[in-house]
Amino acid sequence: MTALHTVVLRDVVETDRQRLLDWRNGPEVAAFMYSDHQISPAEHDGWFGGMVGDGRRRYWVIEVDGQPVGLANLADIDRRNRRCAWAYYLASPSVRGLGVGSYIEFWVIEYVFKTLGFDKLWCEVLLSNDSVWKLHERYGFQREALFRHHVIKDGAPADVVGLGLLAEDWPAKRDQMVQRLTDKGYALPFT
Structure with a gap:
């Protein structure tokens, strides 16, 4: 089967600066972030500039068929304890429902466990x-935590779910997820 869409994760570059601010302040992305406020250019510049040389985080722009559509990242990278956190968002509504999120999930899991050699994501x-x-x-x-009233969203307390995946548990799910993505027509990374 030919891939329906080509998905690439590439490093964030300077020309992404304004795009990322626009995405982050857009209602379709901000609705799922911890903070509700409009991020100022100065605040964004501080965040963007802080990426350079910060070994505790890593960012990629998600591209579908050559078009930037979202952002994926690793955070709290802890090489000593071989773990990190991750997140992503799709800013372009045009790619939702195409399996792009599933592809990104697979890509990040494989990167963290195979490339970085970590034990936990x-x-x-x-x-x-x-x-x-x-x-x-x-x-x-697996759900490891429920953080009750963890953040304020739209002026009200909101709960947050904490989830974790261990490298030792991934092989039991991997083949099923490979099949799922293959069925959707995606060529898989790290195979």
Whole structure:
């Protein structure tokens, strides 16, 4: 089967600066972030400039068919304890429902466990964002925490789900996820 779409994760570059600010301040992305405020250019420049040389985080722009559509990242990279957190968002509504999120999930898991050699990948998701935490669970992530009233969203307390996946648990899910992505027509990385 020929891939329906080509998905690439590439390093963030200077020309992404304004795009990332626009995406992050867009309502379709901000709705699922911890903070609700409009990020100022100065605040964004501080975040963007802080990426350079920060070994505790890594960012990639997600491209579909050559077009930038979202951002994926690793955070709290802890080489000593061989673990990190991760997150992603798709800013372009045109790619939602195409399996891009599933592809990104697979790519990040493989990168963390195979390339970095880490033992654990974890994430936090707003409880209300059930499509994302259910996707993580489909990939083998287990719910490790429920952080009650963890953040304020739209002026009200919101709960957050903490999920984790261990490298030792990934092989039990990997073949199923490979099949799922192959069935959707994606050529897989790291195979």
